[in-house]
Amino acid sequence: EFVARVSGIATMAKLPYRETAEGLYAAFVGVPIDTGTSNRPGARFGPRQIRAESAMLRAYNSWTRAAPYESIMVADIGDINVNVYDLKDTCKRIREGYRKIVATGCIPLTMGGDHTIAYPILQAVAEKYGPVGLIHVDAHADTSDIVLGEKIGHGTPFRRCVEEGLLDCKRVAQIGLRGSGYSPDSYEWSRAQGFRVVQAEECWYKSLEPLMVEVRAQMGSGPVYLSFDIDALDPSFAPGTGTPEIAGLTTIQGLEIVRGCRGLNLVGCDLVEVSPAYDTTGNTALTAANLLFEMMCVLPKTKYYPK
Amino acid sequence: EFVARVSGIATMAKLPYRETAEGLYAAFVGVPIDTGTSNRPGARFGPRQIRAESAMLRAYNSWTRAAPYESIMVADIGDINVNVYDLKDTCKRIREGYRKIVATGCIPLTMGGDHTIAYPILQAVAEKYGPVGLIHVDAHADTSDIVLGEKIGHGTPFRRCVEEGLLDCKRVAQIGLRGSGYSPDSYEWSRAQGFRVVQAEECWYKSLEPLMVEVRAQMGSGPVYLSFDIDALDPSFAPGTGTPEIAGLTTIQGLEIVRGCRGLNLVGCDLVEVSPAYDTTGNTALTAANLLFEMMCVLPKTKYYPK
Amino acid sequence: EFVARVSGIATMAKLPYRETAEGLYAAFVGVPIDTGTSNRPGARFGPRQIRAESAMLRAYNSWTRAAPYESIMVADIGDINVNVYDLKDTCKRIREGYRKIVATGCIPLTMGGDHTIAYPILQAVAEKYGPVGLIHVDAHADTSDIVLGEKIGHGTPFRRCVEEGLLDCKRVAQIGLRGSGYSPDSYEWSRAQGFRVVQAEECWYKSLEPLMVEVRAQMGSGPVYLSFDIDALDPSFAPGTGTPEIAGLTTIQGLEIVRGCRGLNLVGCDLVEVSPAYDTTGNTALTAANLLFEMMCVLPKTKYYPK
Amino acid sequence: EFVARVSGIATMAKLPYRETAEGLYAAFVGVPIDTGTSNRPGARFGPRQIRAESAMLRAYNSWTRAAPYESIMVADIGDINVNVYDLKDTCKRIREGYRKIVATGCIPLTMGGDHTIAYPILQAVAEKYGPVGLIHVDAHADTSDIVLGEKIGHGTPFRRCVEEGLLDCKRVAQIGLRGSGYSPDSYEWSRAQGFRVVQAEECWYKSLEPLMVEVRAQMGSGPVYLSFDIDALDPSFAPGTGTPEIAGLTTIQGLEIVRGCRGLNLVGCDLVEVSPAYDTTGNTALTAANLLFEMMCVLPKTKYYPK
Amino acid sequence: EFVARVSGIATMAKLPYRETAEGLYAAFVGVPIDTGTSNRPGARFGPRQIRAESAMLRAYNSWTRAAPYESIMVADIGDINVNVYDLKDTCKRIREGYRKIVATGCIPLTMGGDHTIAYPILQAVAEKYGPVGLIHVDAHADTSDIVLGEKIGHGTPFRRCVEEGLLDCKRVAQIGLRGSGYSPDSYEWSRAQGFRVVQAEECWYKSLEPLMVEVRAQMGSGPVYLSFDIDALDPSFAPGTGTPEIAGLTTIQGLEIVRGCRGLNLVGCDLVEVSPAYDTTGNTALTAANLLFEMMCVLPKTKYYPK
Amino acid sequence: EFVARVSGIATMAKLPYRETAEGLYAAFVGVPIDTGTSNRPGARFGPRQIRAESAMLRAYNSWTRAAPYESIMVADIGDINVNVYDLKDTCKRIREGYRKIVATGCIPLTMGGDHTIAYPILQAVAEKYGPVGLIHVDAHADTSDIVLGEKIGHGTPFRRCVEEGLLDCKRVAQIGLRGSGYSPDSYEWSRAQGFRVVQAEECWYKSLEPLMVEVRAQMGSGPVYLSFDIDALDPSFAPGTGTPEIAGLTTIQGLEIVRGCRGLNLVGCDLVEVSPAYDTTGNTALTAANLLFEMMCVLPKTKYYPK
Ligand SMILES: [Mn+2]
Ligand SMILES: [Mn+2]
Ligand SMILES: [Mn+2]
Ligand SMILES: [Mn+2]
Ligand SMILES: [Mn+2]
Ligand SMILES: [Mn+2]
Ligand SMILES: [Mn+2]
Ligand SMILES: [Mn+2]
Ligand SMILES: [Mn+2]
Ligand SMILES: [Mn+2]
Ligand SMILES: [Mn+2]
Ligand SMILES: [Mn+2]
Structure with missing residues (x-):
């Protein structure tokens, strides 16, 4: 029988709630922190708001024809219980929580929370899979040594x-x-590590499909983690975030990046930095919910109908 | 172990979610509709927002010393699945849903939704308990024959x-x-039925404790239903509602009314008309969450610590 | 036939629109300016927003039993066409517009606009009636000689x-x-003119009905003008205004003042300083609409049903 | 003489208000409903808000050089009086109201209201003109058989x-x-009827002028109805709507579509689904007002100055 | 010469900015943190917003006739430079900063920031003055041993x-x-220490002037610190805070408390927990600015004009 | 040592405050007026909000590699003290204030305020430099003879x-x-003066780098003034403004225009029409702060690191 969109406890995409990742191919999990934020806080309410706005999501991808729920087992497994008063302790808690999730083979689809969480999540992921490839979508490199x-x-x-x-x-x-930036060459350190850096200016006026062909080649067949900071998008699309930067990616480009991950060996994904207090219309959280849905659609075992 | 307020799927008061009322002394249940609204809609999102803001609730009542969770079994049983396109069909669905809830002996603590829902809920309640006493807190009599x-x-x-x-x-x-109002004597019909009518002007500048002594006497030992329209409160306290009226009750008076129900044979309670789109700070929903908590605190079997 | 609240061009109280005051006992008229404002502007949109929120008004006063539409002819005659770039010229335009209104014997019920407008309105009113009594409800004396x-x-x-x-x-x-205030004795000049000054502190915790008995005695049977600055109310009741001051009157006290004018020889009333951009819920404008309705209810010829 | 933007009763584009369509070439008409909405309500206030923001509109189109007011007779004829409690009855009322409008030969320019209204409007329009061509701009096909x-x-x-x-x-x-979507091929039914379906993805990064050349060819010289759901636009441009979908059309593309209708035999146009409670800046309503102005500019008899 | 309210760099009350407390009788100082917050963050922006809204403050207290600027030297000395990522380190920084301020004999008037800051501030204050009396105005006792x-x-x-x-x-x-609360007797620990506890319920419907007579007697002539958590006020007055509780003090009662401190040996004051993201109208910050102004008015050396 | 973003008195870009322009190569200066506004006011708070949001700015331009603070002396010199009640007197005050600034050779980087201010600023600038070239970025020509x-x-x-x-x-x-527009050919007067007019439609879908090559050629080596009305940007990017027009420039195009001014003999720049009350997320002010930073980066003496 039908269920009205407004009806029911707000889980991600109206999926069933499960206490653990056991038996799941993928799991939506929240990490509600913002104590790693330098400017506007509020990302601690990101998971709650993404779940609320996710009521708009339906079962099929009308463009790519992905049919996730026909092919993979997914649930919402709730949130990591964070320490709101101690960021370092929170990181330990996240690491341990994710160890349990990835131990079952389940792919975590994380709803942040500020970007600090990528560090302990990747600790758990790399412990399981070894060093991973990373597709990092963001306005910021997040590679400072020491901040404040x-x-x-x-x-x-x-x-x-x-x-x-x-x-x-x-x-x-x-x-x-x-x-x-804080220095004349803001992304020097990234490049020195061998990272590919694609500045926003290089993306202006362009479809990112060609870029993603190259990125897929770069990633190869090894395990890949996708970390998507919502502030990668222009503030016109995603105002509800803590450190917005003007002249960013469009939502269309964001979709092209996620859809361009199809075929990769994704072992985890996150969508971070949604700060509902600055998301006056709810549409940043809606965008996040859609991007997380699209991430689910490009997981290795998701089935596609022919176009 | 502690759980951060921001953490976890948003159920009412962080209570466990249960699929049915079976075995519960009382249950929080949502009825997410607003198609019965004459002016500003949005009350369909009332249950979701009340759950979100209820994260502030703790276990004990610091003034009355009620200790609900030490004495009664309560859970959140989710929402009635309403028909957003047909108000009459929705009423049938609510009636049937509540029949099942009250059949188990469980006391429903309803999160509205607009006030239309009181009608099918009372159909189910009266079917179980016979004609009930009613404490109706509201800016409006809601006794029109035909509206629009x-x-x-x-x-x-x-x-x-x-x-x-x-x-x-x-x-x-x-x-x-x-x-x-629509006629020279707005509450004539109410009085003609034998209702006691207490206009807001009679409440100005006064504690309502004396009034509640009288109301308890009026109610006696029979079954009583408490229906609390959040617009009874002044818009300064509860802006997030669809048909606000100025110069209303204070939140303090609202608490006095609910606390004044202690000792009554309550068989059901509702809190209706919270419209989150007009609740720009979340505090109307927070007020609703607190009033629902206080209702739980005055249920017949709730235990009290001595003061 | 019924008309849905949301339906129709937004005139004050859903009254008919008339081009002039001719033949009207009283008229709602807007003066959409804010160029006389020292702090937050926006009162130019006051009339438009008051009209929008006035859709909640019905025909009878459920407490006082006033029945304005059974006894007096009222309409919305639109706005004075102001000069948004020159405040002094605007004052001339207001004076001329009100001369025409009062010339017909019509009582203007003004929707402001900032409080500057009281000066040219009173020029027109006093030209018709001679020096008038004034009931001025406000957080501020508005009696400075020179400001900025x-x-x-x-x-x-x-x-x-x-x-x-x-x-x-x-x-x-x-x-x-x-x-x-700007000087040790903020209201010295007012008192020196013979004004009665009632500071907010003198109103705290009190019904203003006794005060209004005295004010009615003070006003006697001569012509009286009522000028109500919405910032007289506490910002919790009326946040949507440009120069809010804390610890003000309650809406209840505001109603007591207006209702307390019953029996006076009112020749004009205004409600000023509603600034919609700061009225995030619309309830300041709703309060203004209700106060204007109550002003209409105390005009000399308004009929009352017995209580 | 000039009239300040803020001044006056809010009609569409500051046009005169008329009680009927008699003698008008085209008429702005509001249909203030949202009881057909599946997610966020509020579109009932669409007409009121579009009228308020339309105060920004001037007389000429600075790009196309259309001069509507020099060539055609247009007015605001107010709103259909809807039944806010019964959607099916509302549909009957809309159908009857539009029968009267189209009977005079007047072209209705509708301000919604949710998209349900297109059905009874098209009943009236097709009764007059026979089966019409349809240019339907929307994030959603709105062709479900049964929803909820x-x-x-x-x-x-x-x-x-x-x-x-x-x-x-x-x-x-x-x-x-x-x-x-709800099925693997979301637009199969549309295509099966012979509709041309242009998914948003096919529009990304492109001017829609070439598309409109094809659409004009498709429409030929027969009667055409233009139905524009504001959610066709990306939520960054039109946040104030009930079922937003990310990665949509730009406002520029929206303008290209409407301007691309020049030369068609337009017999009616609507702009639906503006929900002011989610339009935190008023700019969705402003966009709607502009699109309606541009629709008026492409009506068959609107005069153009040479470029 | 006059200075427009909107004009100039936003310091507290438009006072001059000074780099240190040297030579000042009292100093406004900000402590912009919120990492000690359990629920809604945002208090880090409290000082900035209080300064912005303080532009409404004039030089004299129109009720008490205090004339602070004629009698004492006050300035805005900016903010403590906090560590946004480590709450414990932040506490050290605050303690050191306040040691320097109190060392000069200057009285700090603190703009918070969350209430955590009272601990390191009192460390510095007590180091200078010995154990102090405390007037703590709050919805919460803030005396937990361990939270989360x-x-x-x-x-x-x-x-x-x-x-x-x-x-x-x-x-x-x-x-x-x-x-x-978290236990049956929420304030047991406070009472066990000898604190006087005045629950909100004991304040309902009452002027707090009589209470303050008793509090002044309790405080005697020793050094006193006043710590005012804005959430002591009811959310209708102060929505912009992180852990609001319904049915709180009125702004009037807040003023009575502060004004009731006149005559005490105040050695420091704070106003904490203003969270601008939830202060949709700016009026919580405005209230805070006024309360801080009133605190300055009751400092030992502030001059009063006779009433 | 580091300084937290939230910490400190809000000056532009956290620069030092200076009382005069003496000794500065460039100076940020605010002109807080909105009494020249025809529709929504509020731009008087533009400078304050731009300063607040400018806390996000760091020292280097990560794309162009400009390093302004290594090469030029810049400060925030506060605001012109305007007359909020008389626009004509305000213009005199601005002219005099700017005479003093440009007399020192300092380049003013102005934070508006509505666009009226460009007139008295250009009076002062042209008095110093003779007739100047003008790059005017705007949705409106602002060349009317008489408005209202x-x-x-x-x-x-x-x-x-x-x-x-x-x-x-x-x-x-x-x-x-x-x-x-107000006439069939809206920009006829501009073209008649010899201005180059580039309508928004000519900019759609295009990088403006080629345009700026032409504009630089047009400007030559003479003195140039850059006047940037934030409403040039589409309302999706800059909702916080008083007279928004749909289908405008992107922020990317805005950056291209400013960056395209590198090499010109800029003698002054302004960024006007930010109206914070309509900037619900703060991002319009953030955009303005970034554009002003980019203007500083293209001043003649700003140093660039090689790419
Ligand atoms: Mn990041
Ligand atoms: Mn980022
Ligand atoms: Mn009701
Ligand atoms: Mn009601
Ligand atoms: Mn006033
Ligand atoms: Mn006032
Ligand atoms: Mn549609
Ligand atoms: Mn749609
Ligand atoms: Mn506290
Ligand atoms: Mn507290
Ligand atoms: Mn301009
Ligand atoms: Mn402009």
Whole structure:
């Protein structure tokens, strides 16, 4: 029988709630923190709001013809229980939570939370799969060594990951970087590690389908993690975030990036930095819900109908 | 172990979700409709928003010393699956859903939804308990015969209830009525049925504790239903509603009314007309969540610590 | 036949629109300016928003039993066409517009617009009726000589009125004054003219019915003008205004003041300083619409049903 | 003489208000409903808000050089009086109201209201003109048979129209469709009727002028109805709507579609689904007002100055 | 010469900015943190927003006739430079910053920031003055031992202060406490320390002037610190805060408390927990600015004009 | 040492505040007026909000590699003290204030305020440099002779400038013009003066780099003033403005225009018409802050690192 969109406890995409990842091919999981945020907080409410707006999602992808629910087992497994007063302890809790999730073979589809969480998530993921390729979509490189005196925060996760050998640096692509920076060459460190850096200016006026052909080639067949900071999108599309930068990617480009991941060996995905207090219409969370749906649609075992 | 407020699927008061009322002393249930609304819609999102803001609720009542969770079994049983396109069919669905809930002996604590829902809920309740006493807190009498050409809507539920003999008219109290009206004597019909009518002007500048002494006497030991329209409160306290009227009750008076129901034979309660799109700070939903918590605290079997 | 609240061109209280005041006992008229504002602008949209929210008004006063539409002829006669770039020219235009209105004997019920407009309105009113009594409800005395270098603005109208002999100073009451001020004795000048000054602090915790008994005695049987600045109300009730001051009157007290004018020889009323951009829920405009309705209910010829 | 933008009763484009369509070449008319909405309501306030924001409109089209007011007689004829409690009855009322409008030969320019209204409007239009061509701009096909158990709602109007023979199916174009769907091939039914379906993805990065050349050819010289759901536009341009879908058309493309209708035999146009409660800046309503102005500019008899 | 309210860099009350407290009798200082917040964050922007809204403040207190700027030297000395990623380090930074301020004899008037900051501020204050009396106005006791696993946060500062002997426990009053709690007797610990606890329910419907007579007697002539959590006020007055509780104090009561501190040996004051993202009208910050102005008006050396 | 973004008095880009322009190569200066606005006011708060959101700006331009702070001396010199009640007097005050700024050789980077201010600013600039070239980015030509009966307002500044010989008309480019107009050929007067007019429609779907090559050629080596009305941008990017027009420039095009000014002899720049009350997310002000930063990056003496 039909269920009205407004009706029912708000889980992601109206999926059933499960207590653990056991038996699931993929799982939506929330990490509700914002204590790693440098400017506007509020991303702690990202998972709740994404779940609320996800009521608009239906079962099939009308363009790609993906049919996730006919092919893979997915559920909403709730949130990591974070320590709102201690960011370092929170990171430990996330790492342990994700160890349990990935141990079952389940692919986590994470709803952030600020970008700090990518670090402990990647610790767990790399512990399982070895160093992973990374497709990092963001306005910011998030590769600072120390920000405002601290090693842990949403400006440093990928520096930490590299230091710990969690990334296969030749298989890292950063897309959408822009804005003002702290040094004359803002992305020098990234390039020095072997990352491919694609600044937002290189994306202006262009379909990113050709870029994704190259990115797929770069990623090869090894395990890949997709980390999507909603601030990669222009603030006109995603105002509800903490450190917006003007002149960013379009939602269309965001979709092209996610859809362009089809065929990759994705072992985890996240969508971070949705801050509902600045999302006055709910549409940033709606965009996040759709991007997470599209991520589910490009997981290795998702079935597609022919076009 | 502790759980951060922001963490987890949003159920009412972070209670467990249950599929049915079986085995519960009381249950929070949502009825997400607004198609009975004459002015601003949006109450369909009331249950979702009340659940979200209810994350602030803790286990004990610091003033009355009620300890509900030590004494009664309560859960969130989700929402009635409504027909968003047909109000009359929705009423049937609500009636049937509540029949099942009250059949188990469970006391429903309803999160509305517009006030139309009181009619089918009282159909189910009266079918179980016979004509009930009613404490109706509202800016409006909701006793019109026909509004804008229709018999069913949020301006008519208690007229329908009287017609069907669902109310014990001598045990009905309407509190907080005010505003402009459609005839010279707006509450004539109510008084003609034997209702006690307490206009908002009679409440100005006063504690309502003395009134509630009288109301408890009026209600006696028979079954009582409490129906609380959030627009009974002044718009300064509860802006997030569809037909606000100025110069209403204070939240303090609202609490006095609910706390004043302690000792009554309550068989059901509702809190209706929260419209989140007009609740720009979330505090109307927060108020609703607190009032529902206080209703749970005055159910017959709730335990109290001595003061 | 019924008309849905949402339906139709937005006139005040869904009244007919008329091009002139000819033949009307009273007329709602808008003066959409905010160029006399010292802090937050936006009151130029006051009339439009008051009209929109006035869709909630019905025909009868459920407490006082006033039945305005059974006894007096009222319409919405639109707005004064103001000069948005020149405040002094705007004042001339208002004066001329009101001359025409009062010439017909029609009582203007003005929707502001910032409080500057009281000066040219009172020029027209006093030209017709001679010096008038004034009931001025406001957080501010609006009796400065010069504000920010200028004689004309929303902080000076009543100084100008006194200078021009438009007020019968012994019959002036200012109610609700408060906040920080520009000199040690903020209301010295008012008192020196013979005004009665009632500071907000004198109103705290009190019904204003006793005060209004005194004010009616003060006003006697001469012509009286009621000027109600919405910022007289506490910002919790009326956030949508340009120069809010904390700890103000309640809406209840506002109603008591207006209802307390019953029996006076009212020759004009205004409700000013509603600034919709700061009225995030529409409820300030709704309050204004209700206060204007209540003003119409206390006009000399409005009929009352017995209670 | 000049009239300040803020001044005056809010009619569409500051046009005169007329009680009927008699003698008009075209008429703006509101249909304030949202009871056909599946997700976020609020479109009932669409006409009121479009009128308010239309104060920005001037007399000439600075790009196309259309001069509507020099050539055609247009007015605002107010709203259809809907039944807010019964969607099916509302449809009857709309049909009857439009019968009267089209009977005079007047071209209705409709301000919605949710998309359900296209069904009864097209009943009236096809009764006058026979089966019409349709240019349907929308994120959704709105061709479901039954949604949430019901035949009438904003997801089904064009299915109903086809069933009743109101459309000339070979002359139907649907532009902007996208999002998740209820079946593997979301637009199969549309294509099966002979509709041309242009998914949003086919529009990305492209001017739609070439598409409109084809659409004009498809429409030929027969009567054409233009139905524009504001959710066809990307939520960044039109957040104020009830069922937003990401990655939609740009406002530029929306203008190209409307301007591309020049030369067609337009017999009616609508702009639907503006929901002001989600339009936090007023700019969705402003966009709607502009699109309606541009529709007026492409009516058969509108005069153009040479470029 | 006059200065327009909107004009100029936003310092508190348009006071001059000074780099240090040297030579000042009192200083406004910001502590922009929210990482001690359990629910809604955003208080980090409190100081900035309070400064913005403080443009409404004038020089004299129109009720009490205090004339602070004629008698004491005050400036805005900017903000403590906090560590947004580490709450414990932030506490150290605050303590050190306040040591320097109080060392000069200057009285800090603090703009928070969340309530965690009271702990390091009181460390510095007590180091200078010995154990102090405390007037703590709040919805919450903030005396938990451990919240969500942590010792430091906005729920624990006064527990920490007692443990370190910073408070003269017989001279502590907590006013406004309410809401749901974690144990049957929420304020047992406070009472066990000798604190006076005044629950919100004890304040309902009452002027707090009599209470303040008693509080002044309790405080005697020793050093007193005033800590005012804006959430002590009802959410209708102060929606812009992170952990609102319904049925709180009125702004009038808040003013009575602050004005009731006149004559005490105040050595520091704070106003905390203003969270601008939830302060949709700016009026919570405006209230905070006024309360801080009133605190300045009751400092020992502030001059008063006779009434 | 690091400084948290949230910390400190809000000056533009966290630059030091200076009382005068003496010794500065360039200066940020605010002109907080909106009394020249025809529709929605609020631009008076533009400078304050731009300063607040500018906390996101860092020191280097990550795309162009400009390093302004290594090469030029810049500060925030506060606001012109305007007359909020008299627009004509305000214009005099602006002219005098700018005379002092340009007299020192300092380049003003102005934060508006409505566009009226360009007229007195250009009076001062042309008095120093002779007739200047003008790059005017706007949705509107702002060349009306009289608007709503007045010569001075935000629709007329460039007409006044031409009349007074302040512009080198062959070196004027107007970019982004669009919307409905008051006459069949909206930009006829501009073209008649020799201005280059680039309508928004000519910019659709295009990089504006080629246009800027032509504009640089047009400007030559003479002094150039850049006047950027934020409403040139599409309302999706810049909703926070008073007279928005749909289908405008993208932020990307805005950046291309400003970056395309590199190499010109810029003698002044402004960014006007940011109206924070309509900027619900703060991102219009953020965009303005970034555009002003980019203007600083293209001043003649700003140093660039090689790419
Ligand atoms: Mn990031
Ligand atoms: Mn980022
Ligand atoms: Mn009701
Ligand atoms: Mn009601
Ligand atoms: Mn006033
Ligand atoms: Mn005032
Ligand atoms: Mn549609
Ligand atoms: Mn649609
Ligand atoms: Mn606290
Ligand atoms: Mn608190
Ligand atoms: Mn302009
Ligand atoms: Mn413009």
